Amino acid sequence: MSVNLAHTQQTRVSESLRSKVPLVSTMAATSSAGEIAISSEEKVYNVVLKQAALVNRRLTPPATKDLHRMKPDGAAVPGNLSLLKEAYDRCGEICAEYAKTFYLATLLMTPERRRAIWAIYVWCRRTDELVDGPNAPHITPTALDRWEARLEGLFRGSPFDMLDAALSDTVKKFPVDIQPFKDMIEGMRMDLRKSRYKNFDELYLYCYYVAGTVGLMSVPVMGIAPESLATTESVYNAALALGIANQLTNILRDVGEDAQRGRIYLPQDELAQAGLSDEDIFCGKVTDKWRNFMKEQIKRARMLFDEAEQGVKELNASSRWPVWASLLLYRQILDEIEANDFNNFTKRAYVSKAKKLIALPVAYARSLAGPT
Amino acid sequence: MVSLSRVLSVSYPAKPSVPCKTFSSSSRLVQKPRLNSKWRSMATEPDSSSFAPSVDSDSSADKVTAGFCIIEGPETVQDFANMELQEIQDNIRSRRNKIFLQMEEVRRLRIQQRIKSAELGILKEEQENELPNFPSFIPFLPPLTSANLKVYYATCYSLIAGIILFGGLIAPTLELKLGLGGTSYADFISSMHLPMQLSEVDPIVASFSGGAVGVISALMVVEINNVKQQEHKRCKYCLGTGYLACARCSNTGSIVLIEPVSTVHGGDQPLSTPKTERCSNCSGSGKVMCPTCLCTGMAMASEHDPRIDPFD
Numbered sequence: 001m002s003v004n005l006a007h008t009q010q011t012r013v014s015e016s017l018r019s020k021v022p023l024v025s026t027m028a029a030t031s032s033a034g035e036i037a038i039s040s041e042e043k044v045y046n047v048v049l050k051q052a053a054l055v056n057r058r059l060t061p062p063a064t065k066d067l068h069r070m071k072p073d074g075a076a077v078p079g080n081l082s083l084l085k086e087a088y089d090r091c092g093e094i095c096a097e098y099a100k101t102f103y104l105a106t107l108l109m110t111p112e113r114r115r116a117i118w119a120i121y122v123w124c125r126r127t128d129e130l131v132d133g134p135n136a137p138h139i140t141p142t143a144l145d146r147w148e149a150r151l152e153g154l155f156r157g158s159p160f161d162m163l164d165a166a167l168s169d170t171v172k173k174f175p176v177d178i179q180p181f182k183d184m185i186e187g188m189r190m191d192l193r194k195s196r197y198k199n200f201d202e203l204y205l206y207c208y209y210v211a212g213t214v215g216l217m218s219v220p221v222m223g224i225a226p227e228s229l230a231t232t233e234s235v236y237n238a239a240l241a242l243g244i245a246n247q248l249t250n251i252l253r254d255v256g257e258d259a260q261r262g263r264i265y266l267p268q269d270e271l272a273q274a275g276l277s278d279e280d281i282f283c284g285k286v287t288d289k290w291r292n293f294m295k296e297q298i299k300r301a302r303m304l305f306d307e308a309e310q311g312v313k314e315l316n317a318s319s320r321w322p323v324w325a326s327l328l329l330y331r332q333i334l335d336e337i338e339a340n341d342f343n344n345f346t347k348r349a350y351v352s353k354a355k356k357l358i359a360l361p362v363a364y365a366r367s368l369a370g371p372t
Numbered sequence: 373m374v375s376l377s378r379v380l381s382v383s384y385p386a387k388p389s390v391p392c393k394t395f396s397s398s399s400r401l402v403q404k405p406r407l408n409s410k411w412r413s414m415a416t417e418p419d420s421s422s423f424a425p426s427v428d429s430d431s432s433a434d435k436v437t438a439g440f441c442i443i444e445g446p447e448t449v450q451d452f453a454n455m456e457l458q459e460i461q462d463n464i465r466s467r468r469n470k471i472f473l474q475m476e477e478v479r480r481l482r483i484q485q486r487i488k489s490a491e492l493g494i495l496k497e498e499q500e501n502e503l504p505n506f507p508s509f510i511p512f513l514p515p516l517t518s519a520n521l522k523v524y525y526a527t528c529y530s531l532i533a534g535i536i537l538f539g540g541l542i543a544p545t546l547e548l549k550l551g552l553g554g555t556s557y558a559d560f561i562s563s564m565h566l567p568m569q570l571s572e573v574d575p576i577v578a579s580f581s582g583g584a585v586g587v588i589s590a591l592m593v594v595e596i597n598n599v600k601q602q603e604h605k606r607c608k609y610c611l612g613t614g615y616l617a618c619a620r621c622s623n624t625g626s627i628v629l630i631e632p633v634s635t636v637h638g639g640d641q642p643l644s645t646p647k648t649e650r651c652s653n654c655s656g657s658g659k660v661m662c663p664t665c666l667c668t669g670m671a672m673a674s675e676h677d678p679r680i681d682p683f684d
Binding site: 080083086087091093094097098122126129130133134135138139142143144146147149153158159160161162163164165168213318 | 442
């Protein structure tokens with residue numbers, strides 16, 4: 001699949017790259033007088049371009065490079081395959097435990113893709129728990145550096161433990177790049193330092209680090225439909241938009257919970273514009289100012305979901321249904337926040353089981369529409 | 373006090389303190405003056421995440437502990453590899469001592485915290501040292517406290533009394549027939565076209581069987597709920613074992629060394645058995661630390677949990 005992808009996409013991407021690159025540099029030059037200040041959106045866009053280019057440059061499936069690679073001082077011992085199967089099963093159990101809706105969506109995928117997504121999910125969750133979980137007080141920058149070293153090891157074919165081994169096997173089978181993973185660790189480093197975001201630009205970068213990267217990680221697994229005429233980077237952009245929309249939805253749902261831990265993931269300048277301050281959020285009272293502010297935030301998140309919808313059509317036929325399902329389900333959370341009268345301080349917006357079940361056939365219907 | 377500020381900067385989860393049985397080495401209790409010197413020396417270490425370098429043990433250990441990091445990598449079990457056996461034992465002893473003393477510090481700090489909160493009028497949300505709520509093992513029932521335990525007893529006894537009254541007095545008086553459509557057991561048997569002998573079951577036997585079925589299914593429900601709750605407390609990544617299989621040696625503990633054998637010249641000689649060496653990732657145990665639960669096997673590692681040993 002990846003080979004077909006490479007051959008058909010390569011010529012198109014190089015043309016669009018040539019047309020897009022000058023655009024980016026002019027955007028950079030005119031953004032502010034004197035210094036070349038690159039906005040987060042442009043930085044992230046550059047990453048997307050690089051990812052798309054890497055996928056297209058991979059003419060040989062990466063599997064042949066590493067599959068029979070000898071480790072410098074030893075070799076794989078028999079028993080590897082059963083350990084790998086057990087590792088993937090464990091990843092599935094962990095996913096089922098911590099993200100039930102997401103797990104249900106993965107059941108709609110093909111078995112190989114399902115296992116790959118589980119492995120990616122578990123790595124991302126373990127990384128997130130380093131700074132967010134019960135052991136967070138003990139995590140230092142050194143700990144994150146070591147975690148990054150383990151990541152590099154598993155990409156080289158030397159995973160440390162069995163869950164790393166599952167991800168190592170996944171990146172052998174699918175053309176996944178290491179950069180989004182490194183960026184996610186960078187996002188964790190950011191989370192250690194920051195608890196306030198001055199403007200949307202900073203928040204966008206954070207959302208890219210923790211959620212946009214997940215979109216970029218999963219596109220190579222989902223696969224772009226061979227008959228798609230869209231550019232690779234437009235699909236990556238749509239995946240990025242979906243990730244960021246998901247993260248913004250999370251943020252808007254968990255305002256109260258985050259405030260209790262002293263964190264506010266809303267842009268400070270927009271809060272000021274709406275006449276709100278940190279104290280109002282810690283206070284937890286729903287006022288008209290808050291309602292207006294939330295309406296604007298929800299509008300922006302919905303715009304990103306709309307942008308993401310454009311790209312789902314271009315994915316492989318067997319991957320469209322689960323992606324549509326997760327998109328529609330997550331989007332519904334925004335509706336629930338509205339239904340709660342924008343009270344995200346004390347009420348947790350959640351989608352009822354009935355609504356979740358109805359979303360499945362709706363998603364199926366939308367997934368029938370293929371690439372335009 | 374500098375040590376206080378260091379201690380306060382670490383936020384441990386506020387759980388009720390479980391009496392620690394591991395510190396039977398309380399015979400090593402230190403007298404007051406030495407206690408103060410220990411606290412002052414602890415204040416010198418850099419930040420909250422590294423373990424305090426031991427004061428009365430060897431200075432060579434200090435270099436190692438200064439770079440301590442809670443995430444394992446391929447070479448980390450070798451952190452203390454350069455020590456001699458006696459050094460290691462001394463290190464273990466002094467660290468155990470320190471943990472014991474620090475737990476006592478935490479206890480005293482908590483007392484002060486409680487006093488100060490009360491002075492400032494800050495209401496503490498959870499009364500940790502009161503008898504905690506026991507979530508009921510039976511699903512759908514509200515959690516038990518010592519207060520509503522009395523209500524539970526009363527409800528239970530009255531239900532039993534009511535059912536005995538119903539079965540013994542009310543039902544025979546009203547000639548109550550609880551079969552489908554108001555049939556008795558005899559009617560039910562004849563409608564199923566089974567031999568009428570079956571309808572002549574003795575009432576005592578019938579009530580015994582019914583009661584036994586009820587009790588057994590109730591116990592099953594309670595057990596299943598119990599298992600679910602215990603599983604809930606288990607770390608999901610390592611399934612309560614505290615360890616994940618080492619990927620380098622695939623859980624065996626040893627790596628097979630490969631020696632390329634040339635088949636051109638020495639083709640007739642039989643292959644020698646491959647040499648193995650101990651896996652450096654896991655030091656031969658075949659498993660590595662689960663970074664989520666830190667080898668405790670619990671869903672959330674706290675300072676009270678004993679760490680699971682790989683060689684057990």
